[in-house]
Amino acid sequence: MSEAQDFKYIGQRTIRPDGHDKVTGRANYAADLSLPGMIWGKILRSPHAHALINRIDTSKAEADPNVFAVMTHADIPNQTASGIRNILARDKVFYHGHAVAAVAAVSEAAAERALGLIEVDYSILKPVMNIDDATSNDSPILHDDLFTKGMPEEPKAPSNVASRNELSKGDIEAGFAEAEVVIEREFRTATVHQGYIEPHACTVRYDEDGHSMIWCSTQGHFAVRATTASMLNIEQTKLNVIASEIGGGFGGKLGVYLEPVALVLSKKSGRPVKMQMDRNEVFMASGPGSATRNWVKIGAKKDGTITAMEAKLCYEAGWAPGSSPLGPACMTVFTPYDVDNQYVEGYEVVVNKARCAAYRAPGAPQSEYACEMVINELADELGMDPIDLRLKNVAKEGTQTMYGPKLKAVGLVECLEAARDSAQYKTALKENQGRGVASGFWFNVGGESSVVINMNEDGTGTIVEGSPDIGGSRASMQMMAAEELQMPVEAFSAIIGDTQNLPYSNPTGGSRTTFATGMAVVEAAADVVSQLKERAAATWNITPEQVEWKDGKAFNTKGEGVLTAAEICGSAAKTGGHISGRGNISARGASPSFAVHLADIEVDPDTGKTTVVRYTAIQDAGKAIHPSYVEGQYQGGSAQGIGWALNEEYVYSSDGRLENPGFLDYRIPLASDLPMIETVIVEVPNSFHPFGVRGIGETGIIPPLAACGTAVSNAIGIRMSELPMSPPKILKAIQDAS
Amino acid sequence: MRLDHCYSMTAHVIFSSELQKFTGVREATVQAEDYRSLVIEITDRYEGLSAADIEDMSVAINGEIIVEPMLEKIDHGSEVHFLYRIEGG
């Protein structure tokens, strides 16, 4: 599609199909399933950030009459499976909270008591807690087999630098030679957490006869099955993974932490096992998003034409090489700009922190923050409006990106114009207030989605999809099926199939579900339509081409006659059996979503406290299937980005222990911290999607970092270059400057 | 080779920095009618570059990122970019 289409159902604000269960407390999340005879599993975690494990003695725990099973790394059946050293440490612990052993006992309290009976003998090593330390000459080395990948010459010695990336286009030196104004700055961002409210949890039952099951909260239950089946050396068909309702993920529930442990404990004990992380464990051992140190240099002519953009990005991976989002960080950093000469090099560094996980637009918030801060400073330097400067250099259809492809039709110009025309941008600021504007870019992905639509005898349909629904996507699936079949939204229910009900589907992540799984729904719905036409044709003894499907009914174009879906499905047995439509696809054509945000922030000069007084989020959705949930993504992304900018950070002691693993001290935004978040949905259709959809879930977390960074800088007249801008840091900046 | 493809199809290939380690060059012209033959051609041409190295990358053909490109046709004059793999959150 390319032109604007008229839609009957798409674009409405329907009530989501899972809503009633969620407001009444009936919806079942990860921790809500209990089974007869069930026992509780708990994990013993390292009190040290970096230590050798000399010996683990589980004998006392095993002797406890309340304990049914104890396990360590050695009890994982497949010792070569990838990722098992994060599931349970082997010979070394790499972060405070690293899993070391597990027990299953009669109750949660008994399991916790039994953990105290396990004796672990450690040799404590010096921890490496940040990029500066990790790359200094005298730093301890985390992995003596880690040789930096991607170096021009093979390194001769191991180091804490896991990999180097490089991207370029044009001639960066020539670009800077042309520049009349050059600005370069270094920025730092702290380790952050996705902060989903639901802790990781699962209930599992091992079954020797081949009917093992896992009930868990995950963004991708097929990935849980693959990982767990591999670790336990069992065939995928003998393990059914059921995706419970999921209480937030944001990338942090793509990984697997508890499920293989629980299943081994269940196998050993012969009982169903429930495991649930407490909040401390969630902060210590899951999540975090990379801390970074990013340097950006931008050169421009006096008329605002940007001639060169250069970056050096350093991302922490946590302890496990390859866990940072360095690749996307490099690829996204300059994409909002159509500038001929660009160069970026990136380094991934391992430190003694939990293995980094994806976090909403992984890698992009930190790198684009650095770029957008320099762009805003450049606008000041040139005496230009920051939106005008962006429009002068804006990425648009045909722009050659540094990472490879040329952009197709995208909506950044429209977003910038909407920002310029917004009520907020025209409103004067008051004393101690500052304004920041920033753009954001995220690719969005497509990938594998499997969908079946089962038509019932009364003509209603059940959509079975393989993508866990975190933010209301079942409503979108209903609407897309309704649109394709021209039948009311209420004629469809939508459920998430178990791994036994459908072939593989990629996880819900990368802003892919409404786009890719939506395409699979449309394909399955089209399959249903063609079968309904065939059945109608058989009834009328004409060809399917002589049947027209319109307004949810079959029309006989060769004579008189109309059949409803209910009539066709009700007599399907007579025309060849019951009807189901299938859409198992590898979706192509995901298209980027650009955003522009505006932040107005007031700073109390006496305390450094910030108040977000006004905020507007503008983003290209391609086509908003359900506008309320599109707005919700913009608002939620904004809130997370505001938290990242203003308050959120992991705080470590000098010996590498995480000091704030709780919501009291890791402070995500509260209702009282935020204003209403105004939204503008720009719609520049994605021609690859039947309804024009772009993924929209992730981009919204990117612009807030620089929008807030600039707003605070402008409010206090000092350029801030470190996140979060918590009150003590702002106060110190004010005091240092005076 | 099928008779209807007896004329030569050339694609313009751009390697990521990760792959440049093996190829020594950023760009190359490659004769290939489809993605499968393109991979065979470049792994033959550049010693040390294996299909597994390429498997780890994302591919963009004429600006469209394609996750599973094995069956893609390569039109004459196509641009094929190897990129870092993109995943989401």
Added chain:
Amino acid sequence: MQKTHVTATVNGDVKEFLCDPSDTLLQVLRDELGLTGTKEGCGSGDCGACSVLINDRLVCSCLVLGVEANGEAIETVEGIGEGDKLHVIQEKFLEHAALQCGICTPGLVVSTKALLEENPDPSEEEARYYLAGNLCRCTGYDKIIKAVMDAAKTMREKA
């Protein structure tokens, strides 16, 4: 450890249960009474996902012991509506799309009920501060606050 016999009114029904002295009310509700609508997000009173009413007073059930419920009237999210009929607050949460993942929703519904019983006509700021103990990571609170304000207005009109 000796268990204690507790009798409490839960959502209008008299319930008896045995409870370990260290069990929280949250554990009792979820694991003994099967009322899993009340969620655990932190176990330390910071997130509000386990909000319930004890004699109409809003508490985090993770900070109350099960034995403390003896003789008290507990109301959980399961008791907010009337049978099949949703409470206005629940309806407004749906209408305004005030939930995404929904894990914080039960706690917010309960807290909103407490808010509107104390203050039927709250300002936006009052609503934001009253609900500051209920964390939501998905929505940025915008649609939640709109739902709360709309519920307040509707309830005032009905009263």
